[in-house]
Amino acid sequence: MEDDLPSKYEVIVIGTGMTESIVAAAASRIGKRVLHLDRNDYYGGMWASFTFEALQKWLDECRNGKTSDSLKSSSPLVQDGEKSVNIGNQFSTVFNIEEKWFIPEKLPSIGNLQSAKNTQTEDSPKEIKDGQTESEEILKQNDKLWCQAKIKTLGRKFNLDLAPKLLFSRGTLVELLISSNISRYAEFRCVNRILTWQSDKLETVPCSRADVFATKNVGLIEKRQLMQLLTLCVEYKPEGDEFKGFEDKTLKEYLESKNLTENLMHYVLYAIAMSNDTTPCMVGVERTQRFLSSLGRYGNTPFLWPMYGTGELPQCFCRLCAVFGGVYHLKRAADSVIVADTECKAILSDGSRLDCDHLVLGVADAPPEFLGSVPKAGLSRGIFILDRSISISDKESLTLLQFPIKGKEPITIIEAGPSTHVCPPGLYLLHMTTKQIENAVQDLKPAVEALLHTEYADGITSRIDTDTQSTQTTKEGDSVASKGDSNTQYGLLKPQILYALYFNCPETSGYDLSQNVPSNVHLCSGPDLEVDYEFAVKQAKSIFSKMYPDSEFLPRAPDPEELSLEVDEAAGPPFQSSEEPKEE
Template identity: 30%
Template sequence: MPESIFAAACSRIGQTVLHIDRNDYYSGDWSSFSLKGIQNWVEQQKRSCDDDLKYSQTDEASILKEGEYLLKMPLKAKNFKDIEMKFHIDENKEKAPTEQESYVQEKVHLSVTDGKGNPEAESGRKDEVNKKQIENNGVDPLPVDTNINYNASQSSSETQLQDFAKDENQSQSFTDQALSGDKEAENQTEVPLDLVSIDDSEKRTMEGNVTSGSEAQLEVENKGYMSSTNEAEKKCKDWSPSEIQKEWRRFSLDLSPKVLYCAGHMVELLIASDIAKYCEFKTVTRVLTLLSGKLERVPCSRADVFSSKLVSMLEKRMLMKFLTFCMDYEKQPEEYQEYLGKPFSEFLASKRLSENIKHFVQHSISMTTDKDSTDEGLRKTKKFLQSLGRYGNTAFLWSLYGSGELPQSFCRMCAVFGGVYCLNFTASQIILNKEGRCQGIITTAGQRIDCKWLVMESSYSPEEFISPTYPRSISRAILLTDKPLLPTDTQELSMLCLPCIDDPYRPVHVLELPPGSMAAPQGIYVFHLTRLAGDHVSVNDDLSFAVKTLFQEADDDDKPKVLWSMYFRQNNTSQIERSASVPENVFLMPGPGPEIDADTPVHLAKDLFQKLYPGEEFLPKAPNPEDIIYIDNAEASTSGANQSDFKEQSGDTDKTQNLDASKLQSSEVVYAEPSSNDQSAESSDQSGIVVDS
């Protein structure tokens, strides 16, 4: 991600940018995949680099100049290992119909005509129509001659479908784009005859794609069915592996999931640069905690605190007083001065807070451990409180379709301003001169490309450039379940910081994504588990406490049931150490770390940009298309004039901008900045970002 942000900033000020990627997808270690995509990714991780990209046969004499030499770069990243992926459910041979399916079968009557126009017996339609019968009767796979018997009026059933659509839209955050994409995918899928009548049409309706009566060829005769769907939806569906695989397009699974602080640096950059228009967000609606062995919702805002039944009135005043202090703690250094450098937990104890309040502040608001210092805890608490309330009653945002959308949005901005992107294509060798400065690269196609600066993620770096010491790796798990942690009437996007009994200094961060986050189809919830890895322990054992505590171990358990899981270990490259042999014009960017938010990449990209281009504005807002003036050669080469003048009216004042025609080339873009009173110039506030609460 930091490379994408830096590339967009360079392209925005007119620099020539070539962004190459060894993968056939964007975002690298920050990427998001569909279910089939992540299965293919696992297979790629198991293959050797010889199966993908290869080193080119380079004729050094024809490519290199005097005094230059080559240094090999790795062609494949080795940031992931110990990957285990499997289903935890069996394929049901004869699955009993659910309550809503049984209801539909009782209330919906279908009669199918054969190829000669004779109606099939209604009792015979209840049995599955096999392929042999279809061929003999000449019935199309998609039944155009299906006649439906109704006992209810057309207008009544249309009203029911509209009411059902309203209920679905209130509980889901499906965008028009997503709906249109789903419809296109469905139109491309050939549906068998026996599924169109009840199963598939009903399934599509229940899962959010509400179709009209003519599209589904299905009408319901009783209004009672519509009122019973909400109760039926609350009951967990009995999923099978094949059914989950059929919904592979609806999944969006992150390798490195990150939330955004509502007032964090990433959100501010997205607004200031207008890159927010490429993304959509959903609020993290609740923060959970494990209190006395039970999951509880943490009161964060003033309204939550005073409406919570978890804390007494005395504790409510105590919590509000402490949070008010944290908002301006810098102005009261005498309150915490003696605890600087000491654990934050000691400072909380000095404030005589109750055990519940200390638990909420440490594990859910600041998300710190007993090792974190007081100044770190106060800083994180203030950051949380500053973000609270900007986009509703929450401190965090989640990018719809996954965190992988964020680096892609910066890549798009880079491409808009002339950046070139090449996937499945990378550098195989670095060209160095006798002074040790980078002159360029040799690609896997054997092509030489010269460059002024070379910026790369650490997995592209030769071993000589990185110190051999690495920080602790990261234990990760992605789980698909049949229900949320704490079921409610609405879909909740939840966060949880879970201290573990084996090592409380390494908590497990849990992120719960409902179907409304565009991470999974209806009826399935995605859970991301992240923890700093322990020494000499497997990923499964490292996360076992969280899995056993939060998820179902027996069939009679009320906890969410794990349907599918993927465990893996990820190298923590967030704190790399450059060796002394790194050329002065080569810069290594860290990868994702165990932190929960996406602010670190912004700092890294901005620091590097200001180092290489001091005085330049970092990712200014892109001009409005109406403010762009295109000048071609014919306009620039006006005979008898070396300059082209034009005037722009701004209120009562004339502004004259002089353009040097000799410096203009074909298709060059000149930006006429909007004036201060131009209504098209938007201010950088929360209106610049689309949030679906």
């Protein structure tokens, strides 16, 4: 192995998840020598985004277990008084993987399709024309039909997130990206639609002032009520009287005391406060405030979504870490941690001893004995490739939907389209996340059944023209598909699932990860249940301040544009003039 890797560092970070990457960047930024390793050949760990092919590879690894041939660490590298703790990973396990295609492997050949078409259309004027036009026509129609082979061919156009999340426009991550100047590595789109599920149908939640005025879903009196309520929440201060007496009650009880209509209750409780029936009142008010304060900074909803998917974000921090001298090595695992007394001294990796003052570890890479006997909790995840949006509108939408489940955590649904570079044109990507109760398939079932068409699509009939939203079908027998569909009357059909993936993964945000670790080892949780990055940023900040209490957390990185361009314009490099094209 090419090993000119230096052997002494101030900070070694193992795992390139979100929290680990933020810590790595922060340490490197203040001049610490940082080594950042990941045993995978990709960035992000459980926060990664994959092309379709990479996702398949990841699934294979999850199913078969990674080839972690943890060779017993050779003793010469472990000195007297030191103990070598093997790295194992009880938390890297992804389980209950269920993968399903809803489309055929290949589309019928053009010949077959032609005959199928001829039987259904009695007199197509195209038939008289030359065969060229005919087959072109069919090919064009073929564009709207999907098969597995086609998805795989376009596989590189997918960015499938393991941990889909949104950023509050005024949340800690956006503020951090701006203040640290890491924002230059990322681009975003605004979530432009917040939907809710009420009385068995999808509705758009009016969340901004402008939306409330414009919406047709609520009456005039309701509008007034909603504005008043939201203004109250925005202006809430702890010393005020408005919420007196509700400190021990739920948000729902407070809203009920306001005599809101059922409609408004639903909007506020589930969509704007992002709460459920049992959320304490003050927590709900705080969430409402957070929601409302992020409105209007970049768009009409509080949320941003990263272009190319959420897997970009850890990479942005890794880039900054590298710019300030951090050393990166992927496909490089740590085998064990060397501990003496109550301190970590070094790690062993690929037969080398790498010394460090601090060790930052993702939970997936932590030795079991560092984790103690933490109780298990998990996330239920679903990734769906769809042939259209769950709610078609005249332009492509980026959607958040908190799907309420009675008595449980809601299912968080994010839908993104091709303009965010997460899927090829003509398709949509739908992510579902909720707290694990049973397994992903069971936990997500209510939302899947309500929103998606789960029958197998034979690849010959296209149910509906995506572009025109017409309810015409290409084959009469296809009415089967729309028979049980209550949405047909709106001219909308549920999206067809082309591909579905379910899995469960651990959720460790609730645990105190500092209990069983040496004082200079810092563990980072994996993705948490919340829709935003507040938890990861907070954890990274707290780890950093434990390591370097007197240093600034990610001060602004200088802007190269400010530095070099000004100089250029003033003088212009001398050698340039000789070769520069003549001025007119």
